[in-house]
Amino acid sequence: MSTRVKICGLTRIGDVGAAVDAGADALGFVFYDPSPRAVTIEQAKVLARNVPAFVSVVGLFVNPSEAFVREVLDRVPLDLLQFHGDETAEFCNRFGRRWIKAVRVREAGQIERAMREYRQASGLLIDAWDPDRYGGTGHSFNWDLIPSERPLPLILAGGLSSANVADAVEKVKPWAVDVSGGVEKAKGIKDIEKISDFVKEAHRA
Template sequence: MSFRTRTKICGLTRAEDALAAVDAGADALGLVFYPPSPRAVTIEQAADVVADVPAFVSVTALFVNPTVEQVQSVLDAVRIDLLQFHGDEDEAFCAQFNRPYIKAIRVRQASDVVASCVRFPGALAVLLDSYKPGVPGGTGETFDWSLVPQSDDLKPIILAGGLNPNNVAFAIDQVKPFAVDVSGGVEATLDGVEQKGIKDPGKINAFLDEVYRVDANTRKNKH
């Protein structure tokens, strides 16, 4: 396990939330280009969200079964460093855009993870999310983390699905992922109702503080 778990704040819809994530120390930011999602952004919105994101923070564009033209129109207008595919895209589709990409997998059994690492040789990592029929991601639900194989032969693992400040430390201890990805778990609530796409800076900071804490403990225990 690396001494440092990378972090991504996904589903951003506002520039101030992107900058709050940067200030808290996030490694990557995620923009959702999937219209059915409550966190979806237009190209114009996306460009505004990341306009002031500084160097060394990666901007990721998330798609679900897009056309080539849809992906290219985003790349032509928005600063995008990494592509993230959540649908039924194959290796050839994912690899054609001259951008590094990651492939999301909805985990039902351990063999899903191993098979996906083989099926997507060009992926820089595989993102593991919860399986829910008909929902390509963003369920806000965790999955059985014991299904994630512990093997040096796998691609880097990005853990997603239902993470929040209260469970991310346990998740890192159990899965030992390369990175963690959070969306709903750091969103604002109003009268007890989650405000999808609106982030809570306090929750972002709490989430990242937990990641730093467990990483520091890992580092200490190794020495």
């Protein structure tokens, strides 16, 4: 089975096209103003129009208000919600849409607890812990903390690039991998060659 690939933090139409052409399964748009990869609702509407059928459009939120999530859903055709903050399972379930929950890993047992707490999620995204940032850190974490028993599909993020994604897939055997900074030439500005190399390496493994 081929590992799925999500390219996150897209801000330009050309980068959307590059990710689609490379074979990405999902594209992520960040609705979190402090992020250097944030897009407005209007920007996201334009970007989403350039995503063809059978490629998922994912909206990333960090501790949003319910009203803001609903406003985005009313105006942007999202296929999946990604909650990357401290949202409760009850909050994530409010929108009648499939969702995944991100967990910033820093201790043993944390992933197992999250899989129980967010058991209604469509997947659990595991990322590196940073006390100041909710994802997009460019750092990896100790993959030995990842359990082999996984009641939810596991999405691996954190410090991935074409140089290490094949190794990550071999060791962790995730359902999918998620990359942002590892395919950029500047924050929010993707590198077409890096995207292509990343997808090829993820699929090669």
